[in-house]
Amino acid sequence: MADDDDLAALHEQVALASSAAVSASDLDLAFQLQVSEAIQASLRTNSNPSSSSASAAAASSSFQSAPAFESSDVAYALAVHAADLARAEEDRRDAQSCRAIHAQAVTSVRVAAHDAIFARELAAIPEGQWARDGDNFECPLDPSRPLFRVFFKGLSSKGIVGPRDRDPGVAVLALALCNHQGNVVLRIQKPVEASVGGRMTLEVMALAEGLQAALGLGIQSIRIVTDYRVLHNHLLGIWRPTQKKLADMVDQVLSLRKKFEQCEILLVERRQLDYVMKLARESIDSQLAKAIAVNAGMEMRENCAICLEDTDVSKIHVVEGCAHRFCFSCMKEHVKVKLLHGMLPACPQDGCTKQLTVEGSKVFLSPRLLGIMVQRIREGQIPPAQKIYCPYPKCSALMSLSEVIQPMQESSSKYTVADAATLRKCVKCRGSFCIICNVPWHDRMTCSDYKRMHPHAHSEDAKLENLAERRLWRKCVKCSHIIELAEGCYHMTCHLRVRLRILLHLWE
Structure with a gap:
């Protein structure tokens, strides 16, 4: 010029x-x-x-x-x-x-140089894959846009960290972005929660991290290099994940892939990913060393995210499944409030929905709260339409309609065939009660006669009706259940009809 x-x-x-x-x-x-x-x-x-x-x-x-x-x-x-x-x-x-x-x-x-690299890649292809897909391999030379290669690996530690068997392991994502000359232009080592999933989930997360990094650098031509045949088949559309969460993650990777002008997928042997494997192992060793140091006493105190107080690490609880850490005192108060409000306690971390377990909560809960927690978990496992409590005050055991004892199954001539529709026995105290009226068994009396003679079978029923009248609560005309309209539509579903359907189904 x-x-x-x-x-x-x-x-x-x-x-x-x-x-x-x-x-x-x-x-x-x-x-x-x-x-x-x-x-x-x-x-x-x-x-x-x-x-x-x-x-x-x-x-x-x-x-x-x-x-x-x-x-x-x-x-x-x-x-x-x-x-x-x-x-x-x-x-x-x-x-x-x-x-x-x-x-x-x-x-x-x-x-x-291009021919030499392509020749090495062809030599590394397994014989079975070459016999099946050998005619489909290609490596076009684009002098205006050099091809970058994305090496990635998701790895988790199966070992136990710390003295308590409920402490989680660690997992990491490692990736390397190399140019057409083989030089590493970007390297990432990122720890993640070990509970996110298995190998497939970690591999997909690592690949998504690599594709986003390449797009951030303005790279338009890449080659995805993997040694995991399952992921290779998913990316090519040969297989489809059965789990919805994993399928959504694969769809996200495929969407990122479409943003590149050129994107190839290559299945190689494990030895060609030695570099990212080394990065992943180094990151896992670092995470394990840090966790072991904390549990060994090198960092004896830890700050609680709820009370913001420095607490001895032996008094810090690690929530199973999500690895969020809080002190025993805050965990106890959190679980106590949830249980007293009739709810199942979950992890206190904002946005986390991981449910707490009885076994994991024994370290900071009292026996009384543990019993209530077992009861709440039991209540949560039974559908609302099948819940029933023993009407005897000294028992009050929770049962499902499928668990209560039918007297006709016992060798007894005390009860008639007509009693079989409503007569049941508690699985705990063996007391007889009416499943429709939810009261102790009214012998030689139909449910209609009993309700007419005892409009308030319990002393608290009158107080409840007075409160319902003041609060404008409505009562179902079929089963007399009281309902408060907090939100939603004005339609009511009769619980008695649902219960009768279940009883008829059990009787059949």
Whole structure:
């Protein structure tokens, strides 16, 4: 480009010099004509014609010689400029030829390197895969967009961290982004929760991390390198995950893949991923060393995220499944409030829905709260339409409709066949009760007669009806259950009808 600019400037200088020479020649000619006319006029008035003629001839010769000298200088300058122009053009042609030879050499080297890398990748393909998909392998050479390779690995530790068997392990994501020359341009080591899933989940997470990193760097052409055949088949659409969460993660990776102009997938042997495997192991060793150091007493105190107090690490509880850590005191208060409000306690971390277990909560809960927690878990396992409590105050055991004892199954002649529809026995105290009225068994009396004679079977029923009347609570016309409209529509579903359907199904 610089040679072309110099050549254009040289052409412009030659044109200016030619114009200047023409202009000077015209001016000299005009001056010469004016002087000649003046001499002729002077000679006409002079008396000595011979001397005048001689003088005029001398003057004319002098004026004619001057332009000759000037014309020779202009011609010399033009010859010099022409020679410079010829040399500049020759230099420009030589430079163009050198650039063409250099570009051809660079292309030859790039093609040779590409062929060597592709040959190594083909040699690493297993025989079975080559026999099945050998005709489909290709590696196009795009000189304008070099191909980057994404190496990734998700790895988890199966070992136990710390002295308590409920402490979780650790998991990491490792990835390396290499250019077409094999140099590492980006390296990432990222710890994750070990409870996120198995190998497939960790591999997909690592791949998604690598694709997002490549997009962040503005890379448009990549090659995904993996040694996991299951993931390879999922990415090619040969298989489809059965779990919804895993399927959503694979769909996210496929969406990221579509953002690249060129994206290839290559299945290789494990040894070709030694570098990212080393990165993953180093990260796991670091996480394990830190966790072991904490449990060994090198960091004896830890800050609780709820009370913000520094607490001894032996008084810190690690929630199973999510690894969130809180002190025993805060965990106890959290579980106590949830249990007293009739709810199953979950992890206190904001946004975490991991349910607490009885076994994991023994370390900070009292026996009384543990019993309530067992009861709440039991209640949560029984559908609302099948829950039933023993009507005897000293028992009050929780049962499901499928668990209560049917007396007709026992060898007893005390009860008739008509009693079988509503008569049941508690699985704990063996007391007989009516499953429709939910009261101790009313012998020789139908449910309608009992309700007519005892409108308030329990002393608290009258108080409840008064409260319902003040609060404008409504009662189902079929089963008399009281319902408060907090939100939703005005439609009510009778629980008695649901229970009767279940009873008929059990009786059949």
